[in-house]
Amino acid sequence: MSDFFGSPSSPPPSSSPPASPTSSKRWTVRGVRVSGRQLAATALTAVVALAVFEAVHTVSSPAPTAGHGGAPPGAAASVSGNSGPAAARGMNVLLVGLDARDGVTAQQKAAFHLGGAACHCTDTMMLVHVAENRRRVSVVSLPRDSLTRIPAYTDKKGKAHRSRTAKLNAAYAEGGAALTMRTVEQMTGLHIDRFLPVDFARFMKAVDGLGGLDVCTDRPLKDSATGLDLPAGTTRLSGGRALQYARSRHVDNQADFGRIQRQQKFVVSFVKEIADDGTLRSPARMAILASVLLPETTAVPTERAFTVKDMVLLARDLRNIGLDSLEFSTVPVKGFVTVKGVGSTVAWDAAKSAAVFRAVRADQSLTTATAAMPAGHRTVARRNEFVPVKGSELACP
Template sequence: MRSGGSESTAGARRRRRPRRTKPWAVLGRVLVCTLSIAVLLASGVTWYVYRDLTHGMQTSNALDEAKAEAPKHLDNAVNLLLIGLDSRRDMNGKDLPKKLLQDELHAGSSSEVGGYNTNTLILMHIPANGGKVTAFSIPRDDYVDIPGTGHKRKIKEAYDNAKYVAENKLAAQGVKDPVELEHKGREAGRAATLRTVQAFLGVPIDHFAEVNLLGFYDIAGALGGVEVCLNGPVKDHYSGADFPAGRQQLNASQALAFVRQRHGLPNYDLDRTHRQQAFLSSVATKLKNGGVFGDVGKMRSLLDVVKKDLVIDNSWDVLDFAQQASNLTGGNAEFFTLPIERYDQIGDQDVNIVDPVKIKAIVAGAIAHDPAISPSGAAVPPPPPPPSTTAAAGPTGSAPGATSSPSATSKRRGTQSTPPPSTVPPPPVTPVDPPSTGPQGGSVKMGGIPCVN
């Protein structure tokens, strides 16, 4: 009995003897652990760098409302809306210093202005596969439907009007803090702009960035100026622009005058749109040549300067965008200005009449890199060369319905708006309806220093 028990115990011990682990299995485990630690460390570093870059940057939730009613994405491309706000106030609603406005920005004085029009609206379509970036500038006076209001307005007024309505509603609810009113009013303005552009173009908006008037000045200043190219000499005392023809380096004050000038240009606001595109191309080129996109320290220095002027949506990954930015600087991006059917006057304001169906078809066709389809079913030809006979639209006035138009907000706050352009007419031109079979006035390629009017 005892002998059998010993044999049984010995057998059990033999069965429980651990098997020798093969060397390749040990190596595999070590590699898995090492990679896991590397991923965790990289994630931590990325998180730290992201937090460091974006610390103090103002973010917005306004996109949440627009996404709820956005058209469906057909792929993983990203649509980014750039918003240039024509405001002479800081983020808390305080007037910018009068000396800065008059001497450096050539933008009147704080007692004469106070509106919140979006004079720059550019949608950038960034393909998921890293292909060509296509950007669309929307002329600021396009007369469009404003979602949720049942009214049409100039697209630039969607922000201003929504801000005014929201502030009045909040004030009626007992909100008295002017900073809170300003912040919440601007959020309403952003949401209205995003919804309006999204509905007008028929594409979802994934991210946005808003920069105010001072932001253009600060960006140019932080870069030590920008280089531009003009087809001919210009001089305009309204914006302060006074430049010869050809390539030239502009300081911050001159750069702002460059993007703001519209008086004295052959195509008025449309030429100013091309100026804005050329400014962005020059900035992107300088950032690339300066190695900013690949250098966290340089990115931090630039963002530290413009943080006070910039608002981005709360889901935008700045680091990820910086990695994609090389597509914007090597000639792999192109700007188009969306077409106008004709100029018209509605009430006391001059507007651009547009065909929303045609606009959506052009945008969809360009994004898909296929010929756009016009409302008649015919293919829209590729962008035509810049028209040589297109003249400017007439002067612009206030929004329809002065009692509800936010352009009158400054008056209700004890300030006076800038005299409407009708009191300071542009140089005499004969208005000619522009062609509308494709993007307006040709295109501006991103990368390098494009020459514009």
């Protein structure tokens, strides 16, 4: 990587289709010229640990009561009250990947199979908890088709909507960030401190700004729906190809659960990429990068927005975080449930998921949620299991 104010980054890998922007492009950010690689470093920081900007010192909220809140059969227990659970120790961020295609060019749509209609819903969802002592980051993936009950709400036109049974990803499409956070808070009993949405265009721009990103697989991966075609081994991907990798769910019989595992590996690769470039140790770089990532207006669709100061403090607190300090898992599920008017949904295991979120609320490692784990020790979870894995175990060799 070039020096922060030095020459532009090298272009992305030659295998990258021309539809994806090149990392030699430079952005003018409020009077400062910034390279693509620097922009990506900020986006990555946001993707993984955007939560850490200052310690939260509040009293832990009580664990949710099973069945409370009128949850549908198979859905996780919910917590009543429009204000949501009280904040607990540490910081909780809800990271979502949006199926939104604003800013995606016609060439990119053709090259990376992005020509379908956007649902403007959450295609990916991760609950990111940063420990109060800033020595651990825990990530729990929430399947997009999770069975839930969307709380009653009033839309922007003033129309009142009753609470209803739905898939989790419908919350954003109906009520944006605020309704999504309320829904997840009801399902988990956790207070959401910050919300970070990442759409297709920002995703591709971030990876291209890095000059590409390494992903590894022990067998070839192909998905006709996204156009993904990866050989076994380690491959350097451009932004568009990385998006294909992150979106693909038809490469094995694991469907969305296999995709979740690949997305977690992608996040680890992204973190590893910027861990060595010094970005997190430079307040000046972070201030400029934050001004690239964060909007200049109040257009962010949530009241829980970040500031440049937040991002600088995040960098300070995460400067010594390593891959062994990251842990990943998927919420434990009971199976698939077909609901009339909703379709095939993923039902959480109420008892086991409650154990997971009790550990998060107590600011403890996911490995302490032993009641949620399968009998015997495994480092790879089956699609209905909760098995925490360190980031170092997901990294490419």
